[in-house]
Amino acid sequence: MAQLRGRDRARYVARMFTRISRRYDLMNTVMTAGRHYAWRHRACRLAVGSLSGPALDVAAGTCDFAFDLARIPAVTRVAALDFAPAMLRVAARKARRQGLSHAVDLVAGDAHTLPFADDTFICATVGFGVRNFIDQTLAIRELARVVRPGGRVAVLEIVRTDEEGAWGRAFPRLFGSVAPALGAVFAGEREAYTYLPESVDGFASALQLASLMEDAGLRIIANRRVWMRSVALLVAQKPEN
Numbered sequence: 234m235a236q237l238r239g240r241d242r243a244r245y246v247a248r249m250f251t252r253i254s255r256r257y258d259l260m261n262t263v264m265t266a267g268r269h270y271a272w273r274h275r276a277c278r279l280a281v282g283s284l285s286g287p288a289l290d291v292a293a294g295t296c297d298f299a300f301d302l303a304r305i306p307a308v309t310r311v312a313a314l315d316f317a318p319a320m321l322r323v324a325a326r327k328a329r330r331q332g333l334s335h336a337v338d339l340v341a342g343d344a345h346t347l348p349f350a351d352d353t354f355i356c357a358t359v360g361f362g363v364r365n366f367i368d369q370t371l372a373i374r375e376l377a378r379v380v381r382p383g384g385r386v387a388v389l390e391i392v393r394t395d396e397e398g399a400w401g402r403a404f405p406r407l408f409g410s411v412a413p414a415l416g417a418v419f420a421g422e423r424e425a426y427t428y429l430p431e432s433v434d435g436f437a438s439a440l441q442l443a444s445l446m447e448d449a450g451l452r453i454i455a456n457r458r459v460w461m462r463s464v465a466l467l468v469a470q471k472p473e474n
C-alpha cells in the first residue's frame with residue numbers, strides 16, 4: 234500500500250472500506266475501548282457552537298459523526314458524504330434503526346470535489362478521513378469553501394507522534410503490531426488494519442495538520458489531543474467576510 238499514489242491509492246482505500254464496512258464500527262469500539270463515540274460528541278459540540286443551520290460530514294463512513302450532528306437541535310439537516318457506497322449502506326440501516334433517516338442525506342461523492350455550493354453549511358466535520366485523502370490540501374480547501382463565513386471545520390484524526398518524546402516514539406510501534414492483530418481477530422482483515430498504522434506513519438503531526446487548515450484560510454479555535462495524544466481534534470473557523 235505504501236507505494237500506491239493518486240487514483241490507485243484512492244481505489245485501494247475505497248475497496249478496503251467496502252470490505253470492512255460491516256465490521257468497521259465494531260473495530261472502532263475494540264481499538265478505542267468505546268471512546269471514539271465521546272470524541273465525536275465533543276467535536277460536534279465544538280463544531281456547531283452557537284450556530285444554527287445545515288451541517289456536512291465528509292468521509293462519513295457509517296455516519297456516527299453525521300448522526301451526532303443530526304441530534305443537535307440547532308442543526309436543521311445533515312449531508313453525509315462518502316465515496317464507498319458499502320459504508321453508506323451500513324449508515325442507511327443505522328439511520329433507520331436510530332430514527333434519523335429524515336434528518337441525514339447520504340451522498341455518494343469525493344471529498345476532493347464536493348458537490349455543494351460555496352458557503353452552504355454552518356460546519357463541516359471529518360472523522361478519521363483526512364489521512365486517507367490523496368490530496369489533503371485540496372480536500373481541506375473544499376471543506377473551507379462550502380462552510381459559511383463564521384462557520385467551522387472540525388477534523389478528528391490519528392496523527393504522527395514520533396517527535397513527541399518516548400511515548401510518542403513508542404506509540405507507532407505498538408499500534409503497528411496491535412492493530413493488525415485485532416483486525417485479524419475481530420474483522421478477519423489483517424490487511425486493512427495493517428494499512429491503518431501505515432497510513433498514520435505517512436501522515437501529518439497535529440501541528441502539520443493545523444497548518445494545512447490554516448493554509449486553507451481557516452483560523453484554529455480549538456486544538457485538543459485524546460487517546461494518549463495520538464488522536465487530534467482540531468476545530469477551525471472560516472473568517473467572516
Ligand SMILES: C[S@@+](CC[C@H](N)C(=O)[O-])C[C@H]1O[C@@H](n2cnc3c(N)ncnc32)[C@H](O)[C@@H]1O
Pocket residue numbers: 243246247250291292293294295296297298314315316317320342343344345359360361362365366367
Ligand atoms: C476511517 S473511515 C471514517 C468514517 C467516519 N467518519 C468515522 O468517524 O468513523 C474513512 C472513510 O473515508 C472515506 N473516504 C476516504 N477517502 C475519501 C474521499 N476521497 N472521498 C470521500 N470519502 C472518502 C472512506 O470510504 C471511509 O468510509
